[in-house]
Amino acid sequence: MSFELALIGVSVHLLIWEKLPEWGTWFNALLARLPQPLQTLYEQWRCPYCAGFWIALVLHGMTGFWTISALAELPAYWGPAMPFVGWFLDALASAVLIQVGILIVGALRLPAMKSYMMKQDFMRSFKTQNADEGAA
Incomplete structure (x- = not known):
């Protein structure tokens, strides 16, 4: 089993459905x-499963x-099919892995x-504490 296709599929799904709509107005204008x-x-x-199937096929x-x-x-009995x-x-198997990845x-x-938010709060409190000490 290889995970390259699923990893690329997760990346494509994240890009198209989660990141591009947030990166400015150009993508949303294109969709409109x-x-x-x-x-x-x-x-x-x-x-992720539905899109993952088509992403995997492509x-x-x-x-x-x-x-x-x-x-x-x-x-061979499948013939030309x-x-x-x-x-x-x-693609079905890849779609399952893409969904699990998402x-x-x-x-x-x-x-x-x-x-991240806890770190930001800590840094703000640290700056506030240093500013208060400098003013005193």
């Missing part, structure tokens, strides 16, 4: 100019990476944010 069906599709694909086609390499060598079945099953990132955010 899209036809309504594409805007709806963007909103509905926030699900990434597999672009990179040739397989999450489960055994799916590249399906039995063999590559499509392999890609489909691999859940892990989400679970780590709260403790990381609390730690």
Whole structure:
């Protein structure tokens, strides 16, 4: 089992659905100019599993990476459908890993944010304490 495809998929999902909408107005303006069906599709694909499936299909086609390499060598009785079945099953497996990756990132955010806020509060109190001592 290889995790490259899933790691890239998690990165793409985070970029498109979480980071780009926060990085200024250009991405949101671009989304607003899209036809309504594409805007709806963007909103509905926030699900990491659903989007992960399509991301995995595209990434597999672009990179040739397989999450489960055994799916590249399906039995010959599948005939001409063999590559499509392999890609489909691999994308399903990759989507599960992408969803797990997004859940892990989400679970780590709260403790990381609390730690950051505690540090900021400490630094503010330290600056305030030094300013009070300097004034006295």
